Amino acid sequence: MKKLDKKGFTIVELVIVIAVIAILAGVLIPTFATVVEKANKSSAQQQAKNFYTLLEAATAAPTKYEMTNGDNKTTYTLSMQKTGLVVSKTYTGTTEQHEDAEVILYNILGDDVKTYNGAKVGFDTNTVNSFRTRDNWTITAVYFQPKGSEYVVKIDLVAGTVGEAVKAESLTESVTFRTFDGEAGN
Numbered sequence: 708m709k710k711l712d713k714k715g716f717t718i719v720e721l722v723i724v725i726a727v728i729a730i731l732a733g734v735l736i737p738t739f740a741t742v743v744e745k746a747n748k749s750s751a752q753q754q755a756k757n758f759y760t761l762l763e764a765a766t767a768a769p770t771k772y773e774m775t776n777g778d779n780k781t782t783y784t785l786s787m788q789k790t791g792l793v794v795s796k797t798y799t800g801t802t803e804q805h806e807d808a809e810v811i812l813y814n815i816l817g818d819d820v821k822t823y824n825g826a827k828v829g830f831d832t833n834t835v836n837s838f839r840t841r842d843n844w845t846i847t848a849v850y851f852q853p854k855g856s857e858y859v860v861k862i863d864l865v866a867g868t869v870g871e872a873v874k875a876e877s878l879t880e881s882v883t884f885r886t887f888d889g890e891a892g893n
Contacts, residue, residue: 748858748872755851755860756869758823762849762862763787765816772814783811791864792846812849813885825854829884850882 716724769786779800786793794811812828829850849862858872859882 747856751851751853751856751858751872752860752869754823754826754853755862755872758826758828758851759849759862759869761816761822762792762812766792770815772811785811785815787864788845789865790845790847792849793843794846795843797842810885813887823854823887825886827852827884827886829859829882831880831882850878850880850884852884 766785766787769784772783772785774781774783777800779798781796781798784795784797827850829852830846831848847863847865849864850859851862852859852875857874857876859875859878860872861870861880862868863870
């Protein structure tokens with residue numbers, strides 16, 4: 708009688724190969740997740756740096772934003788100073804018009820906003836609420852969140868630094884955000 712040639716793998720060999728693949732996957736998947744998280748943080752931070760550069764360029768010389776309603780005209784002037792982004796407000800007529808800081812910033816940046824379509828820019832909620840009743844104020848920090856990102860980056864306008872990216876849900880400050888929709892002048 709002739710002996711049959713066995714072709715293929717035994718069940719033990721297959722189990723060993725599957726176990727080795729599972730061990731490698733168990734080691735590599737967490738490492739891959741960490742690399743993706745670092746890349747997302749780095750991307751958010753770089754976009755915030757680019758936004759800060761744009762903001763500095765837009766406000767290097769005093770920049771004006773005007774609101775007109777009949778005979779009433781309110782003018783906001785923005786300029787970057789050592790103390791931060793200084794905003795002053797003047798008005799003529801009988802009724803002063805109010806605008807939130809993020810709307811003013813949105814309009815000052817004009818068409819450059821399209822670059823950040825879907826990004827969010829925010830300010831400390833308490834600071835935003837006090838803007839409406841004051842003639843002069845200083846914005847010391849801006850919070851930037853790129854489109855689709857779970858990370859927020861604080862831009863310190865006094866120190867001129869861009870902070871670390873942190874997850875939005877772990878942000879300790881109360882921040883009011885406005886989403887750039889690519890349409891300047893809203």
